[in-house]
Amino acid sequence: LTLFVCVIGDKLCSVNISLNFLLIAVSDEELKKRIAEELALERARRDSEAQKRRLARQLEEKDRELKKHDAYYKEQLARLEERSAQFYKVTTEQYQKAADEVSARFKRYESHPICGELQDKILQCYREHAQETLSCSALASQYLNCVNHAKQVSWACSH
Structure with missing residues (x-):
C-alpha cells in the first residue's frame, strides 16, 4: 500500500x-x-x-x-x-x-586241444628234465601217435 x-x-x-x-x-x-x-x-x-x-x-x-x-x-x-x-x-x-x-555264412570254428593231456605231461617233463630231454621221449612218442590218429579221424570225417 x-x-x-x-x-x-x-x-x-x-x-x-x-x-x-x-x-x-x-x-x-x-x-x-x-x-x-x-x-x-x-x-x-x-x-x-x-x-x-x-x-x-x-x-x-x-x-x-x-x-x-x-x-x-x-x-x-x-x-x-x-x-x-x-x-x-x-x-x-x-x-x-x-x-x-x-x-x-561263417560258422564259428570251435577248436579243442588235440591230445591236451599228453601235451601238458610233455611240457611238464621238459621243465623237470631240462638237461635230459631224452627222458621225455616216450611221452613225445605217445603224443605224436595221438596227433596222427586225430588227423586221420578228422580227414575221414571231412571226406
Missing part, C-alpha cells in the same frame, strides 16, 4: 493506491511462467507415456516374434529327432541283418 498526498484546489487530500495492480502485473508474469512450466512438464509426461506405450508395443512385438521362432525351432527339433530315430532304427536293423548274414 502506498500513500500519496496531493493538493486539489485549496484542499489537501491523500490518495491510497493499492498495490494490487502491481501485484496483478507481477502475478500475471509469474502465472505465465508457471503455466509454461506446467505445460512443459505435462508435455514431457505425455511424451514419456507415449514413449512407454511405443516401447511396450515393440516389446510385445519382439515377444510374439520370439514365441514364433521358439515354436518354429521346437518343430524343427522334433522333426530332426524323428528323423534321427528313424535313421537309428534303420541302421540298427541293417547292422543286425548283416551280423546275421555273417554268422550264417
